[in-house]
Amino acid sequence: MNRKMISLGALLFGIGLLGVISLITLDIPFPEDIQEELSKSFSPFQIKLLMMVNPLIYLSLSVVVGTLLYQKVDFRLPLFERWLGISSSSVDFGSIVKYGLVGGILSGVLILLVSLGFKSIIPPELNDIKTPLLARFLYGGIAEEILMRFGFMTFLVWLGSKLLKEIKPSIYWFGIAFSSILFGIGHLPIVFTVVDSPSVWLLIYIVLANSVGGIIFGWLYWKKGLESSMIAHIFTHIVLVMAIAVFH
Numbered sequence: 708m709n710r711k712m713i714s715l716g717a718l719l720f721g722i723g724l725l726g727v728i729s730l731i732t733l734d735i736p737f738p739e740d741i742q743e744e745l746s747k748s749f750s751p752f753q754i755k756l757l758m759m760v761n762p763l764i765y766l767s768l769s770v771v772v773g774t775l776l777y778q779k780v781d782f783r784l785p786l787f788e789r790w791l792g793i794s795s796s797s798v799d800f801g802s803i804v805k806y807g808l809v810g811g812i813l814s815g816v817l818i819l820l821v822s823l824g825f826k827s828i829i830p831p832e833l834n835d836i837k838t839p840l841l842a843r844f845l846y847g848g849i850a851e852e853i854l855m856r857f858g859f860m861t862f863l864v865w866l867g868s869k870l871l872k873e874i875k876p877s878i879y880w881f882g883i884a885f886s887s888i889l890f891g892i893g894h895l896p897i898v899f900t901v902v903d904s905p906s907v908w909l910l911i912y913i914v915l916a917n918s919v920g921g922i923i924f925g926w927l928y929w930k931k932g933l934e935s936s937m938i939a940h941i942f943t944h945i946v947l948v949m950a951i952a953v954f955h
Contacts, residue, residue, distance in 0.1 A: 711793045716774040718787060719853055723766045726850025730762065731755050732839040766850060769858025776865045777857065780874060783932040784857075807935040810927050811942025814920040818943065819950055821919060825912040832901045840948065848941030851890070855921065856928040856936050860886040879929050887921025888914065 733755075745754055777784070785803065788794040822829070838847075863882035868874045891914035898905050898913055920943050927936040 711791050712774055714791050715784070715787060715793060716770050718791070719773070719857065720766065720770045723770065723850045723853045724763070726842075726846035726848075726853075727759050727762045727766060729839075729842045729845040730759055733758070733842050734837065762846075762850065762854075765854050765858075769854045773853070773857035773861045777861045780861065780864045780868055782857075782861055782864075782928065784934065785932045786934045803931055803935045804938060806927060806931045807938025808942055810923045810935070810939035812946055814923045814939060814943040815946025815950070817919045817923075818916050818947065821912070821916045825908070825916075828906060828908050828912065830902050830905075830909070833898070836897070836901065840944075843944040843948070844941050847944055849937055852924065852928075852933060852937045852940055855886050855890050856925060857933055859889070860925055860928065883922055883925030883929065887918040887925060890921045891915065891917035893917075 731752075749757065783794075785794070785796070785798045786800070789796070789798050860882045863885055864874075864878055867878035867881055871878065894913050894917050895910060898909065902909070920940065924936040924940055927939050
């Protein structure tokens, strides 16, 4: 790995780390018995630090895997690559932003529609989880794209290309779909933490609502680059925050 690629990995780790650190602003309403047990050994700040351990490990792995493999399966980070001198190709900044904004709006609207359809089965405990803007934008919009798209989706597409001995659209769609579903499943532990005996329909809602955006973000990573998927993810949160402000 040459110096420029190491610089890319360091850059992505740095901005992803800001996202992980932003988790300090997140307050998760643990059930009283769990909160009491944790309080016996840890201060509230230490509990928040412990929440950062797994994301930090996943971020490190994702940066290493993505940096090693993304060029092998024709993914792009056009803005970062141009800035670091990895690529001398011209960058259509307007297209990257435009597709990111449109993708973010579409993703936000679809998530709202899914939430509306499942509104009657969403327990108040989930609504009590308030995600600060800093965590939404830095962790959700940036760190999660490095984790799920740059790291995991890149690995899936690379693995599929090795197994099939070729790169074709179906491999990319598999990577998009699988990483999106796994992202949705990754939200289930928090549901089991704050909701007593969640229903099957609630679990389906959590996976579905969190997978919808992933499909759009994955397509943007494939077609427009990682920066466009980051913009879309951030703007999705803007749409959701605006909807909460208007309708609640």
